[in-house]
Amino acid sequence: MPLSPPDPKSLPASAPLLVHCQNLSKNFNGKPAVAGLDLDIPPRICFGLLGPNGAGKTTTLRMLLGQSPRSGGTLEIFGEDIELNRRQIRQRTGIVPQADNLDPDFTVEENLRMYGSYFRLPTHEMNRRIPQLLDMVELSARAADRIDTLSGGLKRRLTLARALVNDPEFLVLDEPTTGLDPQARHMIWSLLHRMKRNGKTILLTTHYMEEAERLCDQLMVIDNGTLLAQDSPTGLIRKYCESDVLEIRGGISKETVGRLPPSCRTEYAGESLYIYSNHAKPLLELAQGLADTACLHRHSGLEDVFLRLTGRELRG
């Protein structure tokens, strides 16, 4: 059943939520991985789930897909409980997992066919869709090649095509561009933009703030399985970070720092000092006085927000 997306303008403002979770939680051997998360995703947006390694992102995605039973809370997708309607929900969902799990026993095209058969797509439907998908991810020339001959970027493109084989309304991507070169990353981004224009709802996790900023309409930052912040990318920056930052690498005396106006906030990270302020002037003045020290003045971004919310210490 091919689903053509309805025109966004024709939909009522209060369209039903595509994902609706309340107090979602998951324990592994008594230890909480996700602890009472409320997550609502309206249709036709790109929603980004951010958090350091081990924050609970993948666990949350696995619960949303019915690949991991929740320990508590409610979880509805397309208005249905995932535990009760896994098959129907997955029939309408496309998934790009973090780890490559293409089938090495088949060629590029056969991978798509085999995957389509798990969705019970009729042959004529596959004959129509699969060449289109291969064309879209620019893999038509490699259709007959074996999986182990593909580079990481090509594999990821094929995995994205595979996730679209059932023409899903809901697309879930777990770190879709990790380990890819800039060319491949930009290609995935433009494909995801196209998906969004075509009316699909996208949920992705990422460690790349640039990716989150470019693609996502809404962002949720989680850590230790709980919500830290949720807003649009620009909203997050406005809410959680000063507008300007001066990065100083190497030595700077305590007195110099002490002379900064109280509106400045400082953060140390290893050898570096970050000075945040809503006014560029004191930062620029300071930078001018530090002729011999490497320093950089810039506008603050999502990465600053992320580090502020989740701290700078390294994760496992």
Added chain:
Amino acid sequence: MTVWRRNALVWRRLMGASVLLHFGEPLIYLLGLGYGLGRFVGEMAGMPYFTFLASGFIAWSAMNVASMESMWSVYTRMVPQQTYAAILATPAEVDDIVIGELLWCATKSLFSGTAILVVAALLGAVNDWTAVFALPVIFLTGFCFAAPGLIITALARGYEYFNFYMTLVMTPMFILCGVFYPINTLPAPMQSVVQFLPLTHAVEIIRPIVVGQPVTNLGLHLGTLGLFGLVTAWVATILIRRRLIQ
């Protein structure tokens, strides 16, 4: 069924090697042991030793092929290839995977059993066309041994783990369950133990059918085999689900 189909398509690609294995191996065993040993043994249980061995060998092979497939191959699909993780992102469920794999393992047993039956027939060990009735029993035997194989796979942390099962479970059955000699030549206590081993029952059904003799206690043997298969398949489903869905 889609999981069965996936495996069948992969198998078709590697069929050459597989056919060689299925036909070549029993040919060597049967010629070597059947004729070599048979010359000294002569008759066993009222039939030429070659016939006795060939019929027992079919049952053993059904167990062996299904066990190998359900351990090494299923583990490969489950862990290094992550094939099941990919399948579980589609409407297919763990039950579909388990049933598909059990049927596939049984299908491979059927291939192998058919090959040995053909080899045995060509070498004159099969007297009657009714031997083809052994084929569904071979399929059932494969199914019943695939299920415990899946249990071991669900618990396995690596391929080495399977050696325990091979050495402690499969080899004793290979030697004790009537493949090489009638179990009534075993010491009495041993005979009672052997009655609890599923391969014994597979041999007790398959041998007379292949040889063209009436099967005694068919219900008992089929029932034991079937019950063993169902219980282990049920446990395998629970354990595989626990392994895949966390």
